[in-house]
Amino acid sequence: xxxxxxxxxxxxxxxxxxxxxxxxxxxxxxxxxxxxxxxxxxxxxxxxxxxxxxxxxxxxxxxxxxxxxxxxxxxxxxxxxxxxxxxxxxxxxxxxxxxxxxxxxxxxxxxx
Numbered sequence: 001x002x003x004x005x006x007x008x009x010x011x012x013x014x015x016x017x018x019x020x021x022x023x024x025x026x027x028x029x030x031x032x033x034x035x036x037x038x039x040x041x042x043x044x045x046x047x048x049x050x051x052x053x054x055x056x057x058x059x060x061x062x063x064x065x066x067x068x069x070x071x072x073x074x075x076x077x078x079x080x081x082x083x084x085x086x087x088x089x090x091x092x093x094x095x096x097x098x099x100x101x102x103x104x105x106x107x108x109x110x111x112x
Contacts, residue, residue, distance in 0.1 A: 001044075001052045003082075003090040005034045011091070029101045030094055058093045059086070 012027040033051040035044060042049050059080065066072055072080075080086040 001034070001048075001055070003087050004051065004055060004094065007087055007091045007094050008034045011094070026102060027098070029098055033094065033097065055090060055093065058089060062089045 008027065008030040011030065015023040015027055032045065032047050035048045037043065037045045037048070040046075040049075044052070063072065063080070076085075080089070
């Protein structure tokens with residue numbers, strides 16, 4: 001989930017820097033995917049919890065073709081879960097969501 005929060009915040013910052021506050025505001029559509037909720041037992045909203053569960057499958061889909069060919073090294077797995085390679089996987093998923101919400105933006109996620 002930390003990667004999803006990072007992506008939502010960084011993507012908004014990046015778009016705002018490049019295109020102004022109106023473009024950055026579009027990324028607010030990602031906010032529900034990383035929304036805290038102090039009243040829930042999980043600490044996040046139901047949609048955020050569902051997104052976190054979906055990210056497990058997104059990461060598994062990314063890892064399966066690699067595991068079919070070779071073993072995954074510990075450092076590689078750590079970077080996938082905590083670093084830029086993982087952020088790229090999560091970012092593509094979140095861009096796909098943003099494209100579904102706002103298809104007029106043309107933000108289709110590209111395959112690596």
